[in-house]
Amino acid sequence: MSEEQKTVKAIDGPTRLEYRxxxxxxxxxxxxxxxxxxxxxxxxxxxxxxxxxxxxxxxxxxxxxxxxxxxQDTGTIVTFTIVRVPSQNIEIELPYCAASILLDGADIPFTALLRDVPVETVRLGMRVQGVWKPDAELGPSFDNIDHFTALDEPDVPFEKFQEHL
Ligand SMILES: [Zn+2]
Structure with missing residues (x-):
């Protein structure tokens, strides 16, 4: 097969969008x-x-x-993903855990980064707490909570958060 007849299977098309x-x-x-x-x-x-x-x-x-x-800035892991595949735009050491966290007092979970916890120990019902950025770095942003980490508290039974998945 000549060079001209080889099928092109993929091309890179870098795209960037900024929103305001x-x-x-x-x-x-x-x-x-x-x-x-x-x-x-x-x-x-x-x-x-x-x-x-x-x-x-x-x-x-x-x-x-x-x-x-x-x-509160404390909550419960209601589901989670262990990320083992690298991504070009994420510079977090693999593997890491993206957890869906139900904050104490809230009814809707959101996804956040879990750190300083061995990924093999992450489980549903695990108690966690937000780790805030230093006061000098605080701004009007959800990123003020840099990540979540484990709390030394008993796990929450599934029945207590199953309505919030
Ligand atoms: Zn309503």
């Missing part, structure tokens, strides 16, 4: 709280679910979430 958006009222309150190491969620007036970060409305009821609720 207005966070709106709910996210602004949340981000201002994060500057002061406060995690502010919002409670739905219909079902009572606490959203962190708040979006201004309940995804289940469609109602506004106007009541502000401060939640």
């Amino acid at each position: 958006y207005s966070p709106g009222r709910a996210s602004t309150r949340f981000l201002r709280g994060m500057e002061q190491k406060k995690i502010l969620g919002q409670k739905c007036v219909g079902c009572g679910r606490v959203y962190v970060p708040p979006r201004g409305a309940c995804a289940r009821c469609g109602l506004p979430t106007e009541e502000e609720v401060e939640v």
Whole structure:
């Protein structure tokens, strides 16, 4: 087969997109709280679910979430992934754990990096706590919590968080 007839199987197409958006009222309150190491969620007036970060409305009821609720920086792992495959844009030593964490006082989990914990010991129900950046580095960002790490507390039984997966 000549060089001209060989099929091209893949090409690299580097793409980069930058977004700039207005966070709106709910996210602004949340981000201002994060500057002061406060995690502010919002409670739905219909079902009572606490959203962190708040979006201004309940995804289940469609109602506004106007009541502000401060939640803790401690929580429970409700599911997790051990990442063993390198990615060009992630510079974290492999393997690492991306955990879905339900903060104490919240009803919706979010994904965060778990560190300083051997990946083979990560499990559902494991108790964790956020590790904040130094005060001088705090800004209006969820990244103020650099990562989560294990808490020396008993695991939470599956029945207690199964509604929040
Ligand atoms: Zn609701």
